[in-house]
Amino acid sequence: VTVYLVGAGPGDPGLITARGLELVRSCDVVVHDRLVSDELVAEAPADAIRIPREDFEQRELSALLVSLGQRGLDVVRLKGGDPFLFGRGGEEAIALAEADVEFEVVPGVSSLAAAPGMSAIPITHRDLSSQVTIVSGHEPEGLDFAGLARARGTLVIFMGLAALKTIAERLIAAGKARDAPAAVISRGTTAEQETVVAPLFEIADAASALSPPALVVVGEVVAMREALHHRNRIHAPSLNGRSRG
């Protein structure tokens, strides 16, 4: 009897971990984020209870996990990306620990390096970037733009598409080079993945047609895409996918 906080990965169902997939295939209940692919949710046993996370506020959701765990069920809480990298897994873990319900963390592939990586952008690269700063762009007014503008290496912004114009303007106002290479990767690692590259001052306009979820990358590594892109094969996302050339 355990509640498993499982990272489903960045979008491509084939990027769930072997252990995570095993747990999904044997659970009693799966509570899944909207962004988790249908193909993964379908891997749960036919008689498993399926609960979409979006029907609940975070506090209600934590209470739900506690009560399911207390019933003696094996519960898989299937979260996009990794549970502890902007996944709010900590809140759920605390609720479980306080209620004395055993839980297990099963890490997942975050979109952090995966979405840029499958778009031929390495977020670190020798001599170019050995520091990465990660923030959420969900509430941009709370960001430390002065610090972010000065930070070395690569800046990665989760959930930054909606406020991208503001974020880019404030980074530039704080001293970031206006022509810093920037990219937005929409729906990274899925069949709908789209990537737009532009200088920082133009990136919001360039990406205006893209859909969330999206990851924003700012830094010299973005320029590597040009050298890598032409030989970078993208495989068709699926649990048993074959690559497409």
Next chain:
Amino acid sequence: VTVYLVGAGPGDPGLITARGLELVRSCDVVVHDRLVSDELVAEAPADAIRIPREDFEQRELSALLVSLGQRGLDVVRLKGGDPFLFGRGGEEAIALAEADVEFEVVPGVSSLAAAPGMSAIPITHRDLSSQVTIVSGHEPEGLDFAGLARARGTLVIFMGLAALKTIAERLIAAGKARDAPAAVISRGTTAEQETVVAPLFEIADAASALSPPALVVVGEVVAMREALHHRNRIHAPSLNGRSRG
């Protein structure tokens, strides 16, 4: 015919992705890091060529991948963590692209959130940390200690154990609180995982008996371990593992 740059995950063989495992099981050649578990390398077909990466300098290794790819072989380059998060995958990808050899990136679980996560430390947490800064501690003299000391949220240092005393002293000298909560997770996600928690000024002494590979975490989130640890079950790392209570 492709060279696959595959993230093997943080240590536990069960944390490779479903897609990565599928590729290992059908490859002609596997070129693997020392840190990749024997259990994963053993998943390659019996007649696959196995090449340990440590026999080569990085430049030789890139040349090897190019020549294997040019021979028409399916090559899995199995790297610890994620290929593009301190994995030097960019160097290999550039060599392949320049030689016109097709490659595919298969992201992996980085130890970034996985090692702290399986040690009951969420690297982000609502109201506590919504920014993460990642550096390599391999060459500490090159680090921007002033910027790192001022950065909000959580600081994660890869390969930081050897120089931890210097790193902690220089962070404190640059203004970081000497009693900032810090943790070192050694061999995260493996059966040998060990975690030490101490204030920043004491962390190097406290962790002196630990072995690499190790991840250093500095920030308020480390203090959450106390609340979470007692109900956090750690599973026995394996490809088909059962949890231990």
